[in-house]
Amino acid sequence: GIQVEQSPPDLILQEGANSTLRCNFSDSVNNLQWFHQNPWGQLINLFYIPSGTKQNGRLSATTVATERYSLLYISSSQTTDSGVYFCAVDTIKAAGNKLTFGGGTRVLVKP
Amino acid sequence: DGGITQSPKYLFRKEGQNVTLSCEQNLNHDAMYWYRQDPGQGLRLIYYSQIVNDFQKGDIAEGYSVSREKKESFPLTVTSAQKNPTAFYLCASRPTGWNYGYTFGSGTRLTVV
Numbered sequence: 626g627i628q629v630e631q632s633p634p635d636l637i638l639q640e641g642a643n644s645t646l647r648c649n650f651s652d653s654v655n656n657l658q659w660f661h662q663n664p665w666g667q668l669i670n671l672f673y674i675p676s677g678t679k680q681n682g683r684l685s686a687t688t689v690a691t692e693r694y695s696l697l698y699i700s701s702s703q704t705t706d707s708g709v710y711f712c713a714v715d716t717i718k719a720a721g722n723k724l725t726f727g728g729g730t731r732v733l734v735k736p
Numbered sequence: 737d738g739g740i741t742q743s744p745k746y747l748f749r750k751e752g753q754n755v756t757l758s759c760e761q762n763l764n765h766d767a768m769y770w771y772r773q774d775p776g777q778g779l780r781l782i783y784y785s786q787i788v789n790d791f792q793k794g795d796i797a798e799g800y801s802v803s804r805e806k807k808e809s810f811p812l813t814v815t816s817a818q819k820n821p822t823a824f825y826l827c828a829s830r831p832t833g834w835n836y837g838y839t840f841g842s843g844t845r846l847t848v849v
Contacts, residue, residue, distance in 0.1 A: 626795075658837050666773075666824055666843045673837035711778060713838075723769065723794065724828070724838055726778040 627652045627716045629727035636732045638702045646697040646730045648712030656715035656724070657688050659697050663708050671697070671710075702734045738763045740841035742827050747846045749814070749821065757812045757844045759827035768810035769828040769838070772796060779826060785810055786832070814846065822848045 628651040638644055648657075659671040672679050672686040674695065679686055683702075688695040699706055709729045716725070740761045749755045759768065767786045771779040781794030785804040799818025804810055810829075814821045827841040 655835070656837065660840075666826075666845070668826065668840040668843075670837060670839065675835070713779075723781055723784055725781075726771075728778045 627654070627714060627725050629712060629714055629725055631710075631712050631727035631730050633730060634728065636730055638699075638706075638732065638734045640702060640704060640734055640736050642702050642734075643698070643700045644702060644732070646699070646710055646712075646732075648695040648697070648727055650693050650695075650712075650714050652693070652716050654690065654693075654714040654716050657695055658713050658724070659686055659695070660711045660713065661706075661708050662711060662729070668711070699732075702732075704734045704736055707732055707734045740827055740829055740839060742825075742841035742844050744844060745842070747844055749846060749848050751848055752816045754813055754815050755821075755846065757814070757825055757827075757846070759810045759812065759841060760808055761810075761827075761829045761839075761841075762808060763829055763839065764807070764831075765829035765839070766807070766832045767830050768804070769830075770794075770800075770802065770810070770812045771826045771828065773824040773826060773843075782812065782825075821846055 630649045660668045674688045676690045683700045685698045711729045712727045713724045743758045769784040770782040783802040785791035801813045826843045828838045830838045
């Protein structure tokens with residue numbers, strides 16, 4: 626099946642810093658989503674971005690489908706940005722739609 | 737508001753018992769999914785259903801069972817055959833078609849005591 630790798634695995638930031646999270650995937654995809662998992666475990670959808678660039682406040686994401694990677698940018702980080710960020714993909718070649726997750730990037734923003 | 741409701745939030749089970757986790761959605765989504773998350777790990781697919789009365793095994797289906805009798809509901813039973821059931825369980829749904837994202841519930845944390 627498709628492989629999804631996220632880097633870095635852990636990230637410690639000072640409040641106000643900018644950062645970039647990366648997601649590499651091993652095959653063509655028809656769906657790519659970035660999620661933020663809060664300390665209570667809930668997965669919050671950040672972006673649905675199988676290709677192109679989107680922005681939402683301090684967060685933005687870019688997916689280059691032809692090169693099989695996606696980037697999530699966090700600008701002016703805040704302590705509330707702490708948590709785990711997951712990239713997940715759904716491949717055209719899968720027998721039925723199903724989302725495959727990367728291992729996540731654990732972000733800690735210090736005040 | 738439309739969304740996915742999982743219940744209960746916390747569940748304790750004795751070894752050897754079956755337990756059922758509830759997942760209900762009012763988004764009118766056709767497809768529903770169950771994922772398992774172990775501490776410090778990503779999510780792994782247990783079962784999914786694209787339509788009522790039909791479902792398929794995911795990557796780690798052993799020891800689990802599901803039913804899909806109604807479009808809105810996709811309960812997951814963790815059976816006594818599941819060797820390590822302690823985990824966080826997340827339910828998701830999405831409309832049919834290729835260009836729609838997934839929506840997740842808030843999860844059920846199951847602990848075997």
